[in-house]
Amino acid sequence: MGSCNGNVEENSRYCIFVILVTQLPFAFIMGIHLTALNSLTPVIEVFINESYQVRYRESPSEYTANLIINLAHSALVWGSLVGCVLVKLVINLFSRKGSILMTHCFMVLSSILMGPVAQYGHSYESLIIGRFINGIFRAVGFTVVVIFIAETTCRRRLGFYQGPFSTFQFISSAFGLGLAHSKVLGTQDLWMWTMCIPIFASVIYFVCYPWIPETPVYVLKKRKREDALNILKLLRSEPTVEKELTILENESEELPSQKDLPLMMLLKKRYLRRQLFTTMITMTTVQLLGIQAITMFSDSLLLSAGVDEGYVTIVSVGLFLQSIIAFLISAPLQRRFGTKKVYVIGLFVITISYMIFVIADGLHVKIPTMSYVAIFGLFAVFFGLQLGPLFVLSGLPSELTTAGSRPTVVFYSQCAYWILAGIIIFVFPYSHQAWGVYSYIPFVAISIILVPFSIFVLPETHNRSSAQIQKSFGMKTMALASKSDDCIETVPVLQLANDQMA
Template sequence: MDITNSEGSSDNSKFCVFAVLITLLPCAFINGISLAVLNTGAPAIKSFINDTYEQRYGVAPPENVATSIFAMVNSFTVWGSLPGALLVNPALQRMTRKNAVLLVHAISTVSVLFMGVGAVYGQSYELLIAGRFIGGVARGLSLSLVMVVVAETTCRRKLGIFQSSFPVTLFVSSAVGAALGHNKVLGTPTLWIWAVSAQELASIAYFCAYPWLPETPVYLLKTGKVEEALSTLRKLRVGGGEALELGILQKELEDRSKTGQISFLQMMGEPRLRLQFFVAVYTMNTIQFAGVQAILMYSDQILYLAGVKYEQVSFATIGLYLQVFLAFGIFIPLHRRLGSKKLFIIGLIITDCGYLVFVIAHSLHDQSPWTSYLALAAMLVVTFGFQLGPQLCMTSLPSELTTSDSRPIVAFYSGCVFWTLASITAFVFPYSVGAWQALAYVPFVILSVLITVISIFLIPETNNRTAAEIQASFSEKSKKYKSPVF
């Protein structure tokens, strides 16, 4: 187990809060800006592509060529996330925790240089594409890496709150990115360079804080630095439970060391771990199965095709993102009472209902123009459901379901699945929604409803449960739901 409720007197110190937030918030900011800045900034980027092509070849690009180049610019930040996810395991094994996070920001800085200075002064949309891809590597690496580092730094009873701060910041920074990309702000042919470079502010903040950040106690124990781990815990906690927490972590690592470092094959070979792996991976990827990538990257197009007026779609997009404040405000008190599992399912049910209304309204807007307002309201409900449940629980719930020895391998494979699904959605969705209109959302609706039903039975209750009790629940469920998988 990780950290039990028996150390309830132990709490995070102010230094711990600082270390967690300076690790978590800049990475989330990078993710949000890169996702949304081209949602509203598309006209400026298309103008740059057309001008660059014409200067190079003396003729305007054919429409299909310009469309393909822009599709690559927009989607390559997601395609780059997959190799970034593949770097998570090597980074956790071969680097210190804070150096691994430093690597994220170093890669992000390189991407900004490519996208900004390189693309504009080199008059090269190829460098813009390359910069977006490199930035995607940083995004893919950061998602699972931050989940592990935060889980190893904060005390267990504050884990859900801090892990949920990542998606909150993701949506807020997405709203910032969408605002910066608007043609009334930085989304112009001369200023877009500053919009795509804004994420560098987050990396600068981390670079400044880096010298004062500690390594995680779990990492220090794994490298045999017991005294340093205890000293670090005393800096990270208040309340006097540091020695008990250290003992729990040592026991967990010692139990696993008897059979060697946990691997994917070991997890597949033990029913409890196999079920834990399946549940943790699909809970972290629920937002992708239910189409959040399409909403974050193409909400302007989605709402326009549903009948919302063109001049209103960007403001509607920003509103979709900023709902996260309402969701987070509701999440905090409900999380204390209900826990991650119930909130995860409640959010999914809200999303399911919103999707059904949206698909109906979308399909009817040609016959009844007023349904465009219903479609907008339904999309607000869909996004709110995402934010309240699957998004805010995206890293907190898998962190609660796993232990310090299984969490890195779960985070690695979750990230690989996450960015594979994101890449497929980012590339396929613009074509599918253009061809099928409302029917393009049907797969998301089906998967969302299916995951809701599965979650009710397979996810163990996590509220006021120790890690040992959660793992015991996995053992019981793996025996109860006998199948070729479990």
């Protein structure tokens, strides 16, 4: 809002503090728990055998041991499937920052269950249950954090401030892999403390919690306009925020009598249906392109590509750490050209890299030197994911939606996100074992399809107001500022009964 120049910093230092202390600790937790079992698998297998022997006085069969370890791996995703269903309930029962606080409390509980309780209680069930609980609040927290940041930052800087979320998550993923290495905490006596490291991130949030405000949108929904105005004054560097508040009021009152936006209304109204479609595609792009398979099975994929077993974890760490370089490239590109163009560039890189990876991986058995090309291809795929789809994972959907529709549209998009993750985590290990390099063909095909989608279907959001974006979706709008204003803002017409139907 405010200045026409998208590069002008409109968020106050206090606002930046609120964004970072909300976003980064949760990203740190998500990253470590995502990859911890990747490196710890050999140690966890020993733990499962010992726990089974303590209980039943015999060793588990190979089938039983594999089933338990697979449940431990997949429980995170199955929990996320449950969590995405609970998001709307949590958002309706608690405030925005209250929901995030509750999420951190359950994350601490899950860490204790996965670590000390499992180890000292000789209970692999505790490990599985802890992972499941972690998955539930992983999905809840991710959605609420996306909404919180979208409702806290000024719209023109939204993409920039939501971009670091995925980057920091993968930095912490690399940190988690390093911690779980056999020469650090990945031993039979110390592995449980890997699970407890994320507790420190939650403690940071607990300490800062009293200084974190509710979002202006949430306060407006409680009919406390003066409080919302005071919060906005704290969050912005500009002295006048009345115009932004008015726009937020109009967005928030799209459906003044509705607590939740019904799915049928999303499907009936043309602009809402297009919001849902484009948001769902952009949010699930990373799953459609195999991010779940790469992150949770990076060691196995690198081994199959020819990496020596003694170095595979180190290479995996490098795979995740390169996200820093991708972020340093994406951030200035997004600031200058917008989230859509960054998304398009990333898709081009991914498509080309996947082709290189699939061809090289298929040839490396006959031509050993092709294994280096395959490894380069996999690195380039992950680089492209972070450069584009991962960088805009939160920002672009937030730009495509409004304050009134965002919670519901993001809810359904997150459901699709975690359902795809569940399918991939279950199917990919078997398809990769059966088909080898050909198991990547669906990812290549989808990346090719998404390129024209991103160019011709996805609306431009850079330096455009919410109403301008919604107008491209087919929503009727009205001008808020005078025609002489160089930076005209528009807001949705409140009489939605007159909106266009498709």
